[in-house]
Amino acid sequence: MKRKATSSNLRKMQLLPGVRGLILADLNDWIVQNMSIEQVIQPKNSIQPRSVEGRFRTIKTGILVFAYATFFLLPWLRWTREVGPDQAILFDIPGRRYYMFDLVMHAQDIFWLTALLFLSAVLLFFVTTLFGRVFCGYFCFQTLWTDAFRWIEKFIQGDRVARLRLEKQPWNGEKIRKVVLTHAAWLFLAMWTGLSFALYWGDAFELTGKFLTGQAPAAMYATVLILMTTTYLAAGWAKEYVCLHMCPYSRFQSVMFDQDTMIVSYDGNRGEGTAGRIKPIKEMRDQAARQQAGHGDCVDCGLCVQVCPTGVDIRNGLQIGCIHCALCIDACDNIMDKQGWKRGLVRYTSEHGLQGEKTKILKLRTVGYGLATLLATVYLVWSIASSKLLEVTAVQIRSPLFVTLSDGRIQNSYEVKINNKTMEPAKYQLAIEGLPGAELEMGQITDLSLKPDSSMRVLTKIRYTMQPGDTQKNREFQFRLTPLEGKVTEPVIIPSHFMTP
Numbered sequence: 001m002k003r004k005a006t007s008s009n010l011r012k013m014q015l016l017p018g019v020r021g022l023i024l025a026d027l028n029d030w031i032v033q034n035m036s037i038e039q040v041i042q043p044k045n046s047i048q049p050r051s052v053e054g055r056f057r058t059i060k061t062g063i064l065v066f067a068y069a070t071f072f073l074l075p076w077l078r079w080t081r082e083v084g085p086d087q088a089i090l091f092d093i094p095g096r097r098y099y100m101f102d103l104v105m106h107a108q109d110i111f112w113l114t115a116l117l118f119l120s121a122v123l124l125f126f127v128t129t130l131f132g133r134v135f136c137g138y139f140c141f142q143t144l145w146t147d148a149f150r151w152i153e154k155f156i157q158g159d160r161v162a163r164l165r166l167e168k169q170p171w172n173g174e175k176i177r178k179v180v181l182t183h184a185a186w187l188f189l190a191m192w193t194g195l196s197f198a199l200y201w202g203d204a205f206e207l208t209g210k211f212l213t214g215q216a217p218a219a220m221y222a223t224v225l226i227l228m229t230t231t232y233l234a235a236g237w238a239k240e241y242v243c244l245h246m247c248p249y250s251r252f253q254s255v256m257f258d259q260d261t262m263i264v265s266y267d268g269n270r271g272e273g274t275a276g277r278i279k280p281i282k283e284m285r286d287q288a289a290r291q292q293a294g295h296g297d298c299v300d301c302g303l304c305v306q307v308c309p310t311g312v313d314i315r316n317g318l319q320i321g322c323i324h325c326a327l328c329i330d331a332c333d334n335i336m337d338k339q340g341w342k343r344g345l346v347r348y349t350s351e352h353g354l355q356g357e358k359t360k361i362l363k364l365r366t367v368g369y370g371l372a373t374l375l376a377t378v379y380l381v382w383s384i385a386s387s388k389l390l391e392v393t394a395v396q397i398r399s400p401l402f403v404t405l406s407d408g409r410i411q412n413s414y415e416v417k418i419n420n421k422t423m424e425p426a427k428y429q430l431a432i433e434g435l436p437g438a439e440l441e442m443g444q445i446t447d448l449s450l451k452p453d454s455s456m457r458v459l460t461k462i463r464y465t466m467q468p469g470d471t472q473k474n475r476e477f478q479f480r481l482t483p484l485e486g487k488v489t490e491p492v493i494i495p496s497h498f499m500t501p
């Protein structure tokens, strides 16, 4: 039998009791037992948050502007290089080169990406353990794009009350014009998002020209279309429902929180008193009178709920829908300022802090995540800073391992790859050491000259005369590549093996 989703049931579903919270299994069990599929998937009401001004809104806007400026402008930034494209950030897949300002990454440097992903993961755990879901509230793409889409919506349709009125009013000329204009602006921003992403993979000016004149590669149109559609749907239609129902991060956040994690919290003792919250009517406008009557400082204005982008009432405690954007803090601070009362009824604090106890920042878990973040950063920086400008490999060709020539000498073949990662031309000399009397042959190649940022493969053959009674089958020797010209001056030694019957 399908049970009705009463408001108390819904509240039970949304609430995480205490900061330790429901574990995912409990939450899933509750949903399975108490809600129909329609209730889980379909939003009950659309959320129309009210705009608010304050410290956290300013920080959020600052991060949004910085993130947008970075993402949309970086492909257009030029960068002078002696060799290579003049685009500051460019991921050149056909050329297998990834340019980031003065750093040129080659395909073999892909492990830096692994290190970067690990660093991002431990940094996320570290920050979440300390400050809750600040990533969700301030840095997540979904939050940033939804925020921008909301701003467009507000610009065209007005703030919360005007939008609610528009939503309810029948379709007339005004409603059609505003809704069409909003969706057109959303589609334009979504398209520009997809296009900007594609511009990181080629010359931005050339690609844009080709894109606009219908001459761009099909893969570019497909990429832009996919990103445009997903951005439009996620930021324009799904909005906060991505955070509430789709994002896995909100589900496992509770395992990273503890009673010392700084989270957006409502101070229930101060807000409710012993007699509960009350509106500031008549004599209840005065704080002293309210306290005498047992009422707290919450004037039940509901602004903290109205500004919430996910429709959460923070006065009910920590909830799975709260993305810690702290806009409810701004809303409540504004009310407290208006009343002339102390700010902080809704504030960043820990569960221990709310109980009047000390918040312990330095704990085994935070220190562990902090150390892992530090080590991953140091490793990545060291690895990039110490990457070699001249890379040489020598791979023995194993079929066959050796050949006996007509004059009795034994021949082994090797593929030597020389990679000049400097931005200067270079010249090298290849020799072998440790095989007395052996001959090195490089076929037609007599000149090992390389252009800046280029590589070459050389098929080499080594011929060795075995001495009578010599039964050793595997000999160690080494290639020596000596730079004759170019930026790198140190020779490179490559250990190898020579096989005999």
Ligand code: SF4
Pocket: 264, 304, 307, 308, 309, 310, 311, 312, 313, 314, 321, 322, 323, 324, 325, 326, 327, 328, 329
């Ligand atoms: S409850 Fe407050 S911090 Fe949480 S999402 Fe809503 S406005 Fe942001």
Ligand code: SF4
Pocket: 266, 271, 297, 298, 299, 300, 301, 302, 303, 304, 305, 315, 331, 332, 333, 335, 345, 346
């Ligand atoms: S904004 Fe502050 S005063 Fe107003 S309802 Fe929320 S907690 Fe109470």
